[in-house]
Amino acid sequence: MAALHIIASAPDVGAALQNCLRVAAPDDAIVLIGNGVYCAASASFERIVKRSGGIRWYALEADVVRRGIGAELGPVVAVDDAAFVDLVTARQPIVSWS
Amino acid sequence: MNISIAVHGDAANSESPALALRFARAAVAKGHRIHRVFFYHAGVALANASIVQPQGEDDVAAQWAAFADEHHVELAVCIAAALRRGVLSQEDAERYDRAASNLKPPFRIVGLGQWVDAAVESDRVVTFTT
Amino acid sequence: MRRRILFVVSHAPRRGALAAELLDELLIAAAFEQKVSVLFVGDGTYQLVSGDDAGTARGYRALPTYDVHDVFVERAALKPRGLTPERLVIAARPLTRPAISRLIAAQDVVVPD
Numbered sequence: 001m002a003a004l005h006i007i008a009s010a011p012d013v014g015a016a017l018q019n020c021l022r023v024a025a026p027d028d029a030i031v032l033i034g035n036g037v038y039c040a041a042s043a044s045f046e047r048i049v050k051r052s053g054g055i056r057w058y059a060l061e062a063d064v065v066r067r068g069i070g071a072e073l074g075p076v077v078a079v080d081d082a083a084f085v086d087l088v089t090a091r092q093p094i095v096s097w098s
Numbered sequence: 099m100n101i102s103i104a105v106h107g108d109a110a111n112s113e114s115p116a117l118a119l120r121f122a123r124a125a126v127a128k129g130h131r132i133h134r135v136f137f138y139h140a141g142v143a144l145a146n147a148s149i150v151q152p153q154g155e156d157d158v159a160a161q162w163a164a165f166a167d168e169h170h171v172e173l174a175v176c177i178a179a180a181l182r183r184g185v186l187s188q189e190d191a192e193r194y195d196r197a198a199s200n201l202k203p204p205f206r207i208v209g210l211g212q213w214v215d216a217a218v219e220s221d222r223v224v225t226f227t228t
Numbered sequence: 229m230r231r232r233i234l235f236v237v238s239h240a241p242r243r244g245a246l247a248a249e250l251l252d253e254l255l256i257a258a259a260f261e262q263k264v265s266v267l268f269v270g271d272g273t274y275q276l277v278s279g280d281d282a283g284t285a286r287g288y289r290a291l292p293t294y295d296v297h298d299v300f301v302e303r304a305a306l307k308p309r310g311l312t313p314e315r316l317v318i319a320a321r322p323l324t325r326p327a328i329s330r331l332i333a334a335q336d337v338v339v340p341d
Contacts, residue, residue, distance in 0.1 A: 002333070003332055003333060003338075006225075008113070008117065008227055014239070015238065015270055015271065016238075019238045019270045022269070022302070022304065022325060023269060023302070023325060023328040023329060023332065024329065025326075025329035025330075034117050035113065062120075080124075081121065081123070081124035082124050082127065082128060084124065085121065085124045085125045085130065086128075088101070088125075088222055088224055089101075089130070092222070093223075093234075093333075093335045094223065094225070094338065095236070095332060095338045096224070096225040096338075097227070097340060098228055098238075098239075104339075138249065138253070139246060178249070179245070179249060182245055210253060213256075214256055214260045214262065217233055217262070217336070218231055218260075223336075225338075225339065225340055228246075
């Protein structure tokens, strides 16, 4: 089964996203939650997504809206909390990065 | 599904407990069962009844307690991590000769083996990091 | 039932109890006969380097004593940090990216540091 990676921290805090991307499989999914949604707002994010191959990108809509960065989401699919739960039940294992 | 949740961050320094609660609520709303919520590392602070939340700010610990009471979800706090951070049950306050206990109901002090049990008994374990 | 539990260490040694607490979780899972493995990625590889402050590394050095033998390290993380497998305090199998992806895919539970 393909994995779900959870990124909850912004790029300035540490290497969560970079570490995740170096080990994620092509059919894995990544969901940005909490301050992790700031990863989608960075200038280099579009390039990051292009280079990530078949990885599916998601972000928690409530966290995006609260931080006012909705316009910059690009290829990331905004999901509600219920859809986040569905991602968790559809994938295994769940890998959290900090 | 049976889902267990690990909370590694505390409310004062992390969004971890708030994010975990949102997830837990959504999971229950979808008909899943939360087997156990395990508070470890800084997350044990959620069980600290001595914490006074400023008025006007979300009290995530109180929200967790209310959620647990409503849905009969176990809020388990690792004893070693709790002692290290000054969260003491009545029993531990007496054992270690401390002035007071401060374990907030319905949080329960448990051994680390309860985390292993959660891993064994659950279909999914989701960790909300520091 | 035995679960496959992978501990992923991605941070350089930090002050405080975090590393010791992760090791406690790892050891208790092993004591409960779960299929435990540990993977060091990125700066986490520094936790296997012993200097004067040998605290964390000393803990990991003892893993075989607790019957934990599945210790892996991200191969690509070593050279940029001036590390080789021989410099690490414990025998850790260097893994390529696809091998790490496969390792993760095979797990029931992954624990972050």
